[in-house]
Amino acid sequence: MSSNASSPKAGRDRSPIVGVIVVAAGSGTRLGAARPKAFAPLGSRTILARSLDPIFSMQREAQVVVVAPAELVDEARSIVTDAAGPAAQYASVVAGGATRQQSVARGLDALGDSVRIVLVHDAARALTPTSVFDAVVTGVAQTAAGIVPGVPVTDTIKRVDDDEVVVETVDRAELRAVQTPQAFPRAALAAAYADAEREHTDDAALFAAAGNTVSIVEGDQLSFKITTPWDLRRAEALESSADSTGLRTGIGTDVHAFDDAAELWLAGLHWPGERGLSGHSDGDPVCHAITDALLSAAGLGDIGSVFGTSDPEFAGAHGDVFLRATVQKLTEAGFAISNVSVQIIGNSPRFSPRRSEAERLLTGILSAPVSVSATTTDGLGFTGRGEGICAIATAIVSRQYS
Ligand SMILES: Nc1ccn([C@@H]2O[C@H](COP(=O)(O)OP(=O)(O)OP(=O)(O)O)[C@@H](O)[C@H]2O)c(=O)n1
Numbered sequence: 001m002s003s004n005a006s007s008p009k010a011g012r013d014r015s016p017i018v019g020v021i022v023v024a025a026g027s028g029t030r031l032g033a034a035r036p037k038a039f040a041p042l043g044s045r046t047i048l049a050r051s052l053d054p055i056f057s058m059q060r061e062a063q064v065v066v067v068a069p070a071e072l073v074d075e076a077r078s079i080v081t082d083a084a085g086p087a088a089q090y091a092s093v094v095a096g097g098a099t100r101q102q103s104v105a106r107g108l109d110a111l112g113d114s115v116r117i118v119l120v121h122d123a124a125r126a127l128t129p130t131s132v133f134d135a136v137v138t139g140v141a142q143t144a145a146g147i148v149p150g151v152p153v154t155d156t157i158k159r160v161d162d163d164e165v166v167v168e169t170v171d172r173a174e175l176r177a178v179q180t181p182q183a184f185p186r187a188a189l190a191a192a193y194a195d196a197e198r199e200h201t202d203d204a205a206l207f208a209a210a211g212n213t214v215s216i217v218e219g220d221q222l223s224f225k226i227t228t229p230w231d232l233r234r235a236e237a238l239e240s241s242a243d244s245t246g247l248r249t250g251i252g253t254d255v256h257a258f259d260d261a262a263e264l265w266l267a268g269l270h271w272p273g274e275r276g277l278s279g280h281s282d283g284d285p286v287c288h289a290i291t292d293a294l295l296s297a298a299g300l301g302d303i304g305s306v307f308g309t310s311d312p313e314f315a316g317a318h319g320d321v322f323l324r325a326t327v328q329k330l331t332e333a334g335f336a337i338s339n340v341s342v343q344i345i346g347n348s349p350r351f352s353p354r355r356s357e358a359e360r361l362l363t364g365i366l367s368a369p370v371s372v373s374a375t376t377t378d379g380l381g382f383t384g385r386g387e388g389i390c391a392i393a394t395a396i397v398s399r400q401y402s
């Protein structure tokens with residue numbers, strides 16, 4: 001990932017005018033998780049990873065600066081790279097400060113020269129919809145004021161004294177609970193930060209303290225801040241109701257070319273006397289396709305990204321090694337395997353005599369039903385010409401809720 005995220009793509013300056021600072025450097029004391037809050041799990045991902053989804057779906061290209069705890073900058077970089085995809089050249093990570101305000105200041109320092117509108121967003125508001133990001137950008141572009149999403153207060157609000165005695169009931173019609181992303185013209189926000197004399201609880205307060213106007217646009221209930229364990233449970237429940245059956249499917253395909261010098265390993269079985277397949281491991285396309293299907297169903301990547309395509313640890317490794325490690329990864333991520341189905345496409349070996357043996361073996365490894373079928377392609381294509389074997393697998397996994 002570029003450390004100078006403002007560098008334009010070669011030949012054409014597409015440097016973004018919108019910058020998004022995602023503050024993720026807090027410790028999350030009130031959440032009390034084992035890791036700093038933004039790195040705590042939300043389903044099978046981290047809070048930070050989930051918070052980046054809507055940002056990389058914005059209408060306009062944006063420079064994204066994630067502010068992470070100093071000791072987790074490398075981990076944050078890999079999360080951001082995964083989330084950014086082709087936009088990675090406009091994404092970077094910097095170390096945060098002791099307070100939220102200091103963390104935002106470090107994010108501001110990392111913005112490129114092209115940025116004119118700055119959004120400051122809490123990673124902790126992980127479920128914020130993209131529409132809110134687009135709305136605050138539009139608001140700043142149209143008004144040059146600070147634009148902040150807010151929602152009406154639904155409880156009756158009381159002002160109390162030091163002894164918790166009610167002094168007055170505040171008119172809630174005048175109140176808004178404000179959220180993030182909060183958006184500002186870059187120059188005015190930078191000047192307000194430079195002049196700030198005390199800590200504020202949000203950027204809008206700091207911006208207003210410098211004499212600037214702040215307006216509210218409609219926020220979203222999904223933008224609630226994950227602060228306590230109860231908030232995290234709510235976020236988990238909302239995410240799981242997004243896939244309300246709890247079931248997820250995955251697909252995996254693998255192809256290996258015949259290699260007459262190699263032994264054949266197929267569907268976890270050794271096939272003495274049959275033409276072997278080439279590969280860094282044992283070249284078993286059935287086990288590799290199943291591995292891809294399972295990882296994909298659980299949203300955990302693919303065999304290349306998880307195990308590497310040339311890692312010496314897996315030189316000559318048999319398919320069961322990948323399958324067992326994949327089962328463990330799915331279990332750790334909270335998924336159970338419902339079933340797997342694989343089709344082998346190729347002229348040889350004749351598979352049906354050993355189908356039951358293969359299904360028993362694979363079912364035992366995965367502790368879930370595995371069915372394997374085989375077909376030819378009527379002499380067509382590379383399998384028809386006898387150049388190699390293809391396997392296509394589908395998997396269904398279910399999320400486990402404890
Ligand atoms: N020094 C800090 C403190 C907070 N934040 C970020 O500011 C956002 C809002 O802060 P809050 O929810 O209060 O997070 P924490 O400070 O981590 O929580 P707590 O107060 O419970 O420790 C979070 O995304 C948090 O990571 C930050 O980047 N740097």
Ligand SMILES: C[C@](O)(CO)[C@H](O)COP(=O)(O)O
Pocket residue numbers: 100122178179180201202203225
């Ligand atoms: C910025 C903020 O999310 C707006 O509501 C809020 O002020 C952060 O407060 P915290 O005390 O750091 O949680």
